[in-house]
Amino acid sequence: MKKIDAHNHPGLSGWTYEEIIAQQDEAGIDKIFLLAIEATNTDEPGPLDIALERCLEYYERSPERFLLGCAPDPRIPGAIDRLELLVRDYGIKICGEVKIRMMYDNRDAIDMFRHCGELRLPVVLHMQEAAASPTHQKYPRPHMWYGGDIDTVERVLALCPETAIMAHSTAFWSFISNDDKGKTQNYPRGEVIPGGKIEKLLEKYPNLYCDCSGDSGLFALQRSPEYAKKLMLTYPEKFIFARDFYSNELSDFVDSLGLPEENLELFYHGNLERLIGEEL
Template sequence: MQIIDCHNHPDWQGQDSEAFIREMDRLGIDQCWMQSWEAPLDDFDPAYLNRTCPLGPEYPLPFSRVLHYAERHPDRFIPGYCPDPRRPDAIARLEAAVSIYGVKICGEWKLRMLFDNPDSIQLFRRAGELGLPVVIHLDYPLPRQQVWPRPNYWYGGSMDAFERALAACPDTLFLGHAPGFWAHMTDDGQHETCSYPKGAVTPGGRIERMLERYPNLYCDLSGGSGFNALNRDHGNARRFLTLWQDRVLYGRDDVGNIHMPLIDSLGLADSVREKIYAGNARRLLRQI
């Protein structure tokens, strides 16, 4: 069975391209969507600089490093790039990344601005015209998590703001991702207070209602948040992945391998696993 990791980053946790390839080989991962995360210094916790490329100037995960990986292993890494939409040259940058460097994904979008900021909407629409799915990171401004440098780090604003972007950009495909997205697996209100909610899931939460309403919405299982959304209720995970088998993609967003053992333990049909592990990713990039 082919396996595509739909969400990862260069140099994360100090890995270089060759160590990354060795881990992919060990885990049986064929391809990886390698994505940038470029944001103003004030938009992210400086602690990230201990775990990412410290060279800049495009922090914390520069597109130039994505290209380094993709150029060394063009058959294994599919490059993704998301410029900060507030830059006046954002759309030109995205267009050049596609035409010159073969970028196939607009991601990762992880910024302290609302998803439906007009500059962002313009970028999302252009991504749709260029055939790029958009990978977004949603985090709520949770109750004070730390003292310094900010009480918390929110990105995108809220599921309401994400829903407005989905509605405003019907011709753009989006992958929902991160704690603020996956906390909506069920309507228990925990998204307002914690990143990794626990407890049994009542089916039909906000994610599912949005999947029904917006055919341009897909789900990215990567990170601790996607893992937690499945792991908190295995019966619901089996139901959710089977029902939405055409709309969910496997990814890691980290080194290591927490998702595969969980997905493989759920008793899913092989046809469902094949879509989640690779088929949906190929379809989003029109590789089928």
């Protein structure tokens, strides 16, 4: 089955180019999206790994293996021009990863996300709550946070109805369960209480998609395989294969759910191809 990894980065955790290629072949993944972050205030530990230059370097070495995404910082004047240039000159197909210490319903961010809808670029949002992410030091910041909270996701969805929003990370995935644990914990455990905010948002907003990458997506889905299966059967067009690291844990888990073949085709590549509007 064709597999497109919708969310990854070059060289994470010390992985070399050769190791990534070898793992890609072993995992049977056709193409990997390398997402760059253009934020002026990122806390990312490996800034080089999220730089567009590094993504381009990988892409130029193996254009048949990689696809590109990049998120300009919407607060920079000319962010929309920058976005258009990234599409025209580098062929980016995703606006992501948006991982910035700013509320994503900021006016300038909304303008950029709406423009993504016109360009048919899905937007990948990294959501992380401050209260769940203390740094235990005053300098440079007492908390890590990105984007806002689950209610910010809802406001973005409502403000950008023509844009495909691929939500991701802890302040999104924690709300698979109908409780508030995600307000103070990045990786809450325990049985899922049905009727969580994710289910409610999927019901209400046709422009929401779930980027399943990272420990956040994997752990949330693993909390209750039965509930994960039910959600993926109810909304087969909404879940997108994405890793954010180089492992087979997510595909091993999803393959174990016993989903119909056509759902898996959508999950592994069909949904993303439909959003982008082309075969990848």
